[in-house]
Amino acid sequence: MRRWFGSCGMALAIGMLGGGAATAADAPTYHREVVRILQKHCQDCHRPGQVAPFSLLNYDQARKRATDLAAVTADRKMPPWHASNDEGGPFRDARVLSQEEIATLGRWAEAGCPEGTSTDAPAPRTWDSDWSLGTPDLVLKASEAYSLAAEGRDEFRVFVLPTGLTEGKWVAAVDFLPGNPKIVHHVLAAFDVRGAAKKLDEADPESGYKAFGGFGVVPSGGLGGWSPGKVARPLPNGVGRYLPAGADVLLQVHYHRSGKVESDQTSIGLYFAKDKVDKQVRGGMVIPPASGLFRRPALLIPAGDANYEITGTKTIDEDSHLFAVTPHMHWLGKDFLMKAIRPDGSTVTLIRIDQWDFNWQGGYDFMAPVPLPKGTRIEMKAHFNNSAENPANPNSPPVAVHWGEQTTDEMCIGFLQMTVDDEHRENQPPPRFAAPPVERLKAAARPE
Ligand code: HEC
Structure with a gap:
């Protein structure tokens, strides 16, 4: 599916025959547009010594994979970022490409990856191999x-x-x-x-x-x-x-x-x-209600259930501001949603993740802290996929899964990082x- 563009040369040939596709003259070039997108959104990971399996630091590296770059960005598979852009946030350092940037990568691949002139290019990015905030204490x-x-x-x-x-x-x-x-x-x-x-x-x-x-x-x-x-x-x-x-x-x-x-x-x-x-950082957790002898969250996902729903709520008991959230589930996680319902009835979506990916979980920092007046109810709703169709399912065939810390157990927690408004330490x-x-x-x- 992601290879439908074919190689650059072939796309160019087809484009010329068809006549309708971008011509080399008005197409984006590597040095003018593409390198700027790669610098801004890709090179933090796609360079030597980082997590991504290949580098995207020069023309040849980008040209070789041009069709893939277009496909994975159009699918929003890359850069990896799972919070929804439509609801929730906005978050600091969101790894999200604009539609225009995605279209640019697509047109560049289609036009046969024109290199352009290097005088158009910005200076290469450099990285401190050490601490980005200076020497720690x-x-x-x-x-x-x-x-x-x-x-x-x-x-x-x-x-x-x-x-x-x-x-x-x-x-x-x-x-x-x-x-x-x-x-x-x-x-x-x-x-x-x-x-x-x-x-x-x-x-x-x-x-x-x-x-x-x-x-x-x-x-x-x-x-x-x-x-x-x-x-x-x-x-x-x-x-x-x-x-x-x-x-x-x-x-x-x-x-x-x-x-x-x-x-x-x-x-x-x-x-x-x-x-x-x-003010100190106040941690909070939204978890499913506890039950039973051990007061453990009541989570029991039947084997084969592809859409098991779990909910949890937490009431904020002091006027507070929320500055970061960290959703946490394991391999069976499917989606995750957290909303705040204020005492005046207004509702804000804090975060929505439509496709949970255990490998890319992390904290999300709000651009501006979200006010949570006393009495605000935080509601969490998430789904698990415990069917054989979930490629991340650690059990084959699926087995019933309960709450716990092991790989094969599950959890569903919305971690909150807040400050309390009238704390003055x-x-x-x-x-x-x-x-x-x-x-x-x-x-x-x-x-x-
Ligand atoms: C936060 C780190 C990170 C960023 C930022 C990032 N990548 Fe990746 N990329 C990865 C990792 C890690 C992989 C290996 C596959 C995986 O783990 O998902 C990967 C894989 C890929 C692949 C191969 C995908 C496949 O299915 O084989 C392509 C193509 C790609 N990245 C393109 C990009 C482009 C284009 C950008 C910028 C627009 C980008 N990546 C930004 C980490 C990143």
């Missing part, structure tokens, strides 16, 4: 590289990184440097002040420990995450995440295997707030971290 990574076997399922591994902080800090920005972009699919960060993750780490002979989806422990707080193409952004002004003294940073790395034994040592960089922090630690246990402070102060 604290860089942490595992003490030794982790060696990932060649074959098998994806692996989720949590690395426990002691901060050694002797006083609490407000974190204003977080960035990540994947050690080996060939295998690092995405990274989630959190922190633990109870030493629970350290125990799991000690029990596992290799660097870090295995987990799925989560951290294997309930973290004391979140620190954001990284997925391919994500640009590090500081939190809104005056907003921070409090990192208590003696905390361990937890880095959950989702590894894709490459078919060879690979090693990785991913780093996290923390930037501490320079200005006053008045003036740099004071949040109450729950105001008095950390003396023991932990002492331990953190001890030299290695």
Whole structure:
């Protein structure tokens, strides 16, 4: 289907015979139009050392795949971005091509990929191989590289990184440097002040420990995450995440295997707030209602059900602003929708994902924080496809699936990142971290 354009030369020949297609004279050229689209939307991933399997940095690389570039952009398969453009958002750094850009790539392929003159071209893009926000105040990574076997399922591994902080800090920005972009699919960060993750780490002979989806422990707080193409952004002004003294940073790395034994040592960089922090990041979760002895969300997806619906709601109990959302499901996820219904009856769609893709989940930051007055009801509605027709289904034949953290279990969570309007911290630690246990402070102060 995506090869219907045929090769560039053939398209050119057909175009000339037909007479109706763009002629070389008015067609877009590589140096004038196409390179600008590739620089803006593709090269973050399509260059050496990044996640995409080939580069799109010069004319030859683009010409060879011209028909594919036209097809995958017309299908909106590339760049990978799953939030709907019609409803929800608008989001920062949305990876979305305009209709005009898509049409340009199509016309360029059809016209036989004219190169044009290089004097029309913008300067090539350059990338800092290092941190995009400058040198972080604290860089942490595992003490030794982790060696990932060649074959098998994806692996989720949590690395426990002691901060050694002797006083609490407000974190204003977080960035990540994947050690080996060939295998690092995405990274989630959190922190633990109870030493629970350290125990799991000690029990596992290799660097870090295995987990799925989560951290294997309930973290004391979140620190954001990284997925391919994500640009590090500081939190809104005056907003921070409090990192208590003696905390361990937890880095959950989702590894894709490459078919060879690979090693990785991913780093996290923390930037501490320079200005006053008045509000802390408040996390929230919209989940399906809990039931039963273990108060687990009532999720049981029958084998073969291609459209199993699940809903959840959450009521906001203080005037708040929502600045980011992160939908989370596993392999059976099909679509995801989250709306806010305000007390005055007005409804806004926060995010709509029509085709869930486990491989491309990530956080979505609103261009402008969304006001959620007290009493706003957040409603989540999602569907799962547990049929044999779902190519991502980990079970063949399908089996009934319930709520849980394993690859073969399912989840449906709408993570919310908010601030509370009348919080005024003036740099004071949040109450729950105001008095950390003396023991932990002492331990953190001890030299290695
Ligand atoms: C966020 C990273 C990212 C961005 C941005 C991105 N790609 Fe990709 N691209 C990938 C990855 C990874 C693959 C490999 C297949 C996959 O995982 O979906 C891929 C695969 C492709 C393929 C092969 C598709 C196939 O089905 O074999 C084409 C063609 C492509 N990209 C074109 C583009 C174009 C054109 C752009 C910009 C308009 C772009 N990509 C932007 C990551 C990206």
